[in-house]
Amino acid sequence: MSAFLIRRTVHSLIVLFVMSxxxxxxxxxxxxxxxxxxxSADPNITTDDAARLRAIYGLDxxxxxxxxxxxxxxxxxxxxxxxxxxxxxxxxxxxxxxNTLVLLISSLALALAIALPAxxxxxxRPYSLADYGINLAAFAGISMPPFWLGxxxxxxxxxTLGWLPAGGTPDAAGVAGSWERLQFLILPVxxxxxxxxxxxTRYMRASMIETLRQDxxxxxxxxxxxxSRVVLGHALRNAMIPVVTVIALxxxxxxxxALITESVFAYPxxxxxxxxxxxxxxxNLALVGLLMATALTLLGNLLADVAYAALDPRITYEDxxx
Amino acid sequence: xxxxATLAMETPARAVLGxxxxxxxxxxxxxxxxxxxxxxxxxxxxETLLGVDGExxxxxxxxxxxxxxxxxGTDELGRDVLIRLLYxxxxxxxxxxxxxxxxxxxxxxxxxMAGYAGGRIDAxxxxxxxxxxxLPVLPLLIVLAAVDLNKLGLPETxxxxxxxxxxRIVAIVALVGWTTVARLVRASTLSVKTRPxxxxxxxxxxxxxRIMLRHILPNLASPIIVATTLSVGxxxxxxxVLSFLGLGIQPPLPSWGNLLxxxxxxIWEAPGLAFYPGLLIFVTVIAFNFVxxxxxxxxxPRARDRRAADRH
Numbered sequence: 001m002s003a004f005l006i007r008r009t010v011h012s013l014i015v016l017f018v019m020s021x022x023x024x025x026x027x028x029x030x031x032x033x034x035x036x037x038x039x040s041a042d043p044n045i046t047t048d049d050a051a052r053l054r055a056i057y058g059l060d061x062x063x064x065x066x067x068x069x070x071x072x073x074x075x076x077x078x079x080x081x082x083x084x085x086x087x088x089x090x091x092x093x094x095x096x097x098x099n100t101l102v103l104l105i106s107s108l109a110l111a112l113a114i115a116l117p118a119x120x121x122x123x124x125r126p127y128s129l130a131d132y133g134i135n136l137a138a139f140a141g142i143s144m145p146p147f148w149l150g151x152x153x154x155x156x157x158x159x160t161l162g163w164l165p166a167g168g169t170p171d172a173a174g175v176a177g178s179w180e181r182l183q184f185l186i187l188p189v190x191x192x193x194x195x196x197x198x199x200x201t202r203y204m205r206a207s208m209i210e211t212l213r214q215d216x217x218x219x220x221x222x223x224x225x226x227x228s229r230v231v232l233g234h235a236l237r238n239a240m241i242p243v244v245t246v247i248a249l250x251x252x253x254x255x256x257x258a259l260i261t262e263s264v265f266a267y268p269x270x271x272x273x274x275x276x277x278x279x280x281x282x283x284n285l286a287l288v289g290l291l292m293a294t295a296l297t298l299l300g301n302l303l304a305d306v307a308y309a310a311l312d313p314r315i316t317y318e319d320x321x322x
Numbered sequence: 323x324x325x326x327a328t329l330a331m332e333t334p335a336r337a338v339l340g341x342x343x344x345x346x347x348x349x350x351x352x353x354x355x356x357x358x359x360x361x362x363x364x365x366x367x368x369e370t371l372l373g374v375d376g377e378x379x380x381x382x383x384x385x386x387x388x389x390x391x392x393x394x395g396t397d398e399l400g401r402d403v404l405i406r407l408l409y410x411x412x413x414x415x416x417x418x419x420x421x422x423x424x425x426x427x428x429x430x431x432x433x434x435m436a437g438y439a440g441g442r443i444d445a446x447x448x449x450x451x452x453x454x455x456x457l458p459v460l461p462l463l464i465v466l467a468a469v470d471l472n473k474l475g476l477p478e479t480x481x482x483x484x485x486x487x488x489x490r491i492v493a494i495v496a497l498v499g500w501t502t503v504a505r506l507v508r509a510s511t512l513s514v515k516t517r518p519x520x521x522x523x524x525x526x527x528x529x530x531x532r533i534m535l536r537h538i539l540p541n542l543a544s545p546i547i548v549a550t551t552l553s554v555g556x557x558x559x560x561x562x563v564l565s566f567l568g569l570g571i572q573p574p575l576p577s578w579g580n581l582l583x584x585x586x587x588x589i590w591e592a593p594g595l596a597f598y599p600g601l602l603i604f605v606t607v608i609a610f611n612f613v614x615x616x617x618x619x620x621x622x623p624r625a626r627d628r629r630a631a632d633r634h
Contacts, residue, residue: 015453023465031470139615143608145559145579147566148600151586155593166589256460260563264586274461275567278468290465293458301456 008305012298019294020287021067027283028063035059037281070287080284084277089288092273097292100258100269107189108254111196112247118197119204120239124231126209134201141198146257150191150264157187167265188265195257203246204239211239241311248307251300255293338620348616351609358606362411374402377574397595407598410576414603417491417577418558418610424496425557426550429503430542434534436504437511448508455501460563466494467569487572491564495557503549510542544621552614555607562603578603 035053039045045053054060058069073080085092122134158166164183211217212235220234221227259271266272270289277286309315361368369375372393387395393404436447471490514520515538523537564570565579573580578599585596 015456018453019457026465026469029469029474030465031468031472139608139611140604143555143559143604143611145562145566145600145603145607147563148582148596148603151582151589151596151600154586155589155596159589159593252456252458255458259460259464260567263567271461275464278464286465290458290461293461294456297456297458 004309005302005306008302012295012302015298016291016295020071020291023287023290024067024070025063027286028066030278030281033059033281079288082277082282082285084280084282084285089284092285093270093288093292096268096270096273096289099267100255100262100271102185103188103192103258103261103267103269104254106185107192107196108247110189110193111200114193115197115200116204116243119201120208120231120236122201123205123208123212123239124227131205134205138198138201138205141194142202144195144198146191146195146260147264149194150187150261153187153191154264167267184267188261188267191264192254192257192261195261196254199250199253200243200247203243207242208235208239211235214238237311241308244307244311245304248300248304251303252293252297255296345616345619348612348619351612351616354605354609355613358411358602358609359415362408362415365405365408365412368408369405372402372405374405377401395592395594397592403595403598406576406581407578407602410578410581410599411602413488413571413575413577414558414561414579415606417488417495417561417571418554418606421492421495421499421561422550422554422557424492425499425553426503426546428496429500430507430539430546432500433504433507433509434511434539434542437508438515438530438534438538440512444508448505451501451504454498457498459498459560463494463498463560463564464567464569466497467491467564485575487570487575491561491570495560499553499557499560502553503546506545506549507542510545511538514538514541548614548618548621551610551617555610555614558603558607558610578606 033054035050035057038053039050051060058066061069070080079089081087082089082092118134118138122131125131154166157164164187167187168184208231212231214235217230217235220230225233255271258269259275261267262269262271263275270292274286274289274293276282277289389395395403397403397406432447432451436444467490471486511534515533520533520537523533528537561570561577562579562582565577566582568580568583571577571580573583581599582596585592585599589596
């Protein structure tokens, strides 16, 4: 197992390195550079000043040598300075990351709490009216544009009913109570939860239907076990294996969802940070933010493989490497 | 020797059509899609009928209510909402279909070659595919959409074209969207290439290209069609998200996504502007998903319950 983990970690680091090259290259292809922005902000900057500034920031060097400089500093833990936030990159990222984790974890937990029972319920009554209804709702969920879902929630709960704030942060609104703070989380978490329920319900249903067809389930029924013991005691643990794997694999999808939700609700998380950094030519921040998102997704893939082998004794880590 | 007439009627194609027709929801969805596409294409006709110009700005009638002249009211620049929606439909459906098609062609080519070549080439290509699948798609697309095409050295005539944002989004969606089809095609190629008819073709001296295109590819039609149909919905969603964020289709060219861009700020004055474009995206995507689901049942009835949970 440890050999497997080491090998996979090395693979992930290689992917991360390749991504850093690709993203750095793409950022080099984006319009303008920080000095262009300074010039547009301050008309008194002359061409000589601009050239001097470019030399100070190293922007006069070719892209590859800028990348080598960046990598050299990054390895020592220096990820540079964010222009947008006027802070070292790490200090801008840490609060955004913790905000996003709050959003991701609470909505994933809620989505699973709804989706898994719904999927199991549907799978035990295939092609019944209830199954049909759950399927239809799941299809509707995965077909819903996530940003429109956010807008609709704002329309209903903020505009029409006026119960909840339409977005932003408690600090910006100047409220301090814990209930008031929580209110700012309700709509973003709901949007991300609803967006995730459909997919998870479909996985759970498909996996449970497949499991209930196995021979050992027939044996369990033949022993005279009650249907609930068969489903929850014998089938569930086996049916969960692919579901857990998919949940871990979907961390990237979840992150994309968080990005959309954050931009709709002006929620100060990683997605909004990456978006603002790309739009605001804040190269250092954009690069590290994107690499963090990539690392999170790679971590999800690694977890999926570990979970797969840990949950299913028939699978060994050697199989996964083959 | 003549088979009974009823049996002779049941050709494979007929059986597929029959199973699809029994799938009422899929059939209904296909009808909805045809209707939406037709209405979108008829946008100029509606302009004439209503006597309005979809691009005419009228700042005196911003956020106008629904009237006989403007059935869905007017937007923040006084333009007719219905006509904007129909032209937006043209753009969104065009991007959805062409980007999916392009991704399917790339995916088929890569999967076919990897599966047929096997060995180290296959292992390498699949590692790259896994790598692309592992990437966080949306943040990456945001960077791709922000790339300055001038720095790529593309011809000036192309860059100054009004629909450059259209080509750009088709290209970047195709660039990240080929992986599902590639994996599927590669897996099917691995199994089909060991069948006797492929060996027979090789024994007759057929080249690799001929074997791949004439003997293997036709056998992969079903999974490719199903996967492609199921991904149209996702592509339309992706286009709408990027356009909503201001990185996809650029106004004044309307798409269902960019019609929602400003809707959030004007949600208090004009809630309708935030509602209709999203509804059309939703209906279109769910219809494509139902059609794909129906096609899956029709083309591969045994897979109905057996299919592994597909990535959404």
